[in-house]
Amino acid sequence: xxxxxxxxxxxxxxxxxxxxxxxxxxxxxxxxxxxxxxxxxxxxxxxxxxxxxxxxxxxxxxxxxxxxxxxxxxxxxxxxxxxxxxxxxxxxxxxxxxxxxxxxxxxxxxxxxxxxxxxxxxxxx
Amino acid sequence: xxxxxxxxxxxxxxxxxxxxxxxxxxxxxxxxxxxxxxxxxxxxxxxxxxxxxxxxxxxxxxxxxxxxxxxxxxxxxxxxxxxxxxxxxxxxxxxxxxxxxxxxxxxxxxxxxxxxxxxxxxxxxxxxxxxxxxxxxxxxxxxxxxxxxxxxxxxxxxxxxxxxxxxxxxxxxxxxxxxxxxxxxxxxxxxxxxxxxxxxxxxxxx
Numbered sequence: 441x442x443x444x445x446x447x448x449x450x451x452x453x454x455x456x457x458x459x460x461x462x463x464x465x466x467x468x469x470x471x472x473x474x475x476x477x478x479x480x481x482x483x484x485x486x487x488x489x490x491x492x493x494x495x496x497x498x499x500x501x502x503x504x505x506x507x508x509x510x511x512x513x514x515x516x517x518x519x520x521x522x523x524x525x526x527x528x529x530x531x532x533x534x535x536x537x538x539x540x541x542x543x544x545x546x547x548x549x550x551x552x553x554x555x556x557x558x559x560x561x562x563x564x565x
Numbered sequence: 566x567x568x569x570x571x572x573x574x575x576x577x578x579x580x581x582x583x584x585x586x587x588x589x590x591x592x593x594x595x596x597x598x599x600x601x602x603x604x605x606x607x608x609x610x611x612x613x614x615x616x617x618x619x620x621x622x623x624x625x626x627x628x629x630x631x632x633x634x635x636x637x638x639x640x641x642x643x644x645x646x647x648x649x650x651x652x653x654x655x656x657x658x659x660x661x662x663x664x665x666x667x668x669x670x671x672x673x674x675x676x677x678x679x680x681x682x683x684x685x686x687x688x689x690x691x692x693x694x695x696x697x698x699x700x701x702x703x704x705x706x707x708x709x710x711x712x713x714x715x716x717x718x719x720x721x722x723x724x725x726x727x728x729x730x731x732x733x734x735x736x737x738x739x740x741x742x743x744x745x746x747x748x749x750x751x752x753x754x755x756x757x758x759x760x761x762x763x764x765x766x767x768x769x770x771x
Contacts, residue, residue: 464651471644479637482767493771501763505756512647512752520594527594531601535608542612550619 459514467511474504589742596746600753603716607757610712611764614705618769622700627769630695632686636766639682640758643717646675647755654748662736665744669728672751676721683714706765713761716754723747 478497486493509515509528517525575581618627653668687707690696697707727747731740 459651459654461652461655464648464655468644468648468651471647475640475644478763478767479633479640482770483633483637486771490771494768497763497767497771501759504759508647508752508756508759512651512755513749520597523594524597527598527601531604534605538605538608539612539615543615546616 463511467507470507471504474500592742596749600749610709614709617701617705620701624700625695631766631770635686636762639679640762642675642679643755643758646672647752650748650751657736657741657744660736666728666731673721673724676717680717710761713757720750720754
């Protein structure tokens with residue numbers, strides 16, 4: 441085959457992990473389970489406690505993101521001498537600060553902008 | 566006199582010749598940094614949605630609009646396309662060109678199914694009068710989900726391009742590198758979709 445030589449060369453250059461059939465299938469099965477659980481819970485009406493339903497759904501999503509990172513994106517601490525992991529951690533920190541900050545600030549803004557300011561009415565003489 | 570002879574050439578202090586890097590050696594890390602910047606962009610859209618999701622302008626809300634069965638099918642399509650792309654990469658690692666192309670074609674099929682279902686959903690919403698101009702919630706919804714769909718669209722175009730390249734030039738090292746980048750891109754989009762179906766659809770309906 442004409443491309444077999446090229447392939448051989450590339451394999452030495454690209455020290456990137458392609459994963460194995462087993463790791464892809466492990467990731468796929470875990471991802472399916474972690475998708476079916478939240479959809480099943482929500483489509484079945486959810487738990488009595490709304491907070492518990494939200495917590496389970498969010499936890500499943502976080503777990504599935506980790507599964508995708510490990511089994512599909514083949515992330516590990518040694519890829520590209522750790523720069524991949526470092527840039528990812530940096531991104532996660534920025535994302536968490538921005539998401540939490542936006543929601544926090546805007547939630548309080550919304551609360552204070554409510555048309556019926558019952559709090560202030562109570563304070564007023 | 567002796568001080569002059571002791572002066573050293575610049576090459577003694579730093580490297581004057583350019584480094585030799587093998588072609589494409591920094592592509593993986595570079596592409597990863599691009600994906601992280603894309604991740605930040607999606608984070609902004611998620612934050613916007615999070616802030617605006619309650620501003621319905623007396624219009625329909627998530628519970629009135631979203632059809633979870635459709636979303637479940639869509640999620641399955643994207644997850645299937647992720648695993649079939651993985652199989653294509655495994656065939657590529659073995660140097661099996663025909664197998665790679667076959668699995669890439671299956672990936673493309675699932676990707677297009679995802680897009681078709683999403684377009685159907687959008688058309689249905691707009692037909693019901695729940696278009697992006699209806700409320701802040703719907704503007705944020707269409708921006709977030711639409712941006713993801715746009716990414717899948719461009720990923721599909723990229724996929725077709727690479728299939729033609731592989732068909733024409735074989736699994737050269739350059740083509741393998743490109744397929745590797747698209748692999749990261751494709752799995753990354755599936756990862757973003759986890760956030761979309763959780764935050765927008767599931768949490769919206771709870």
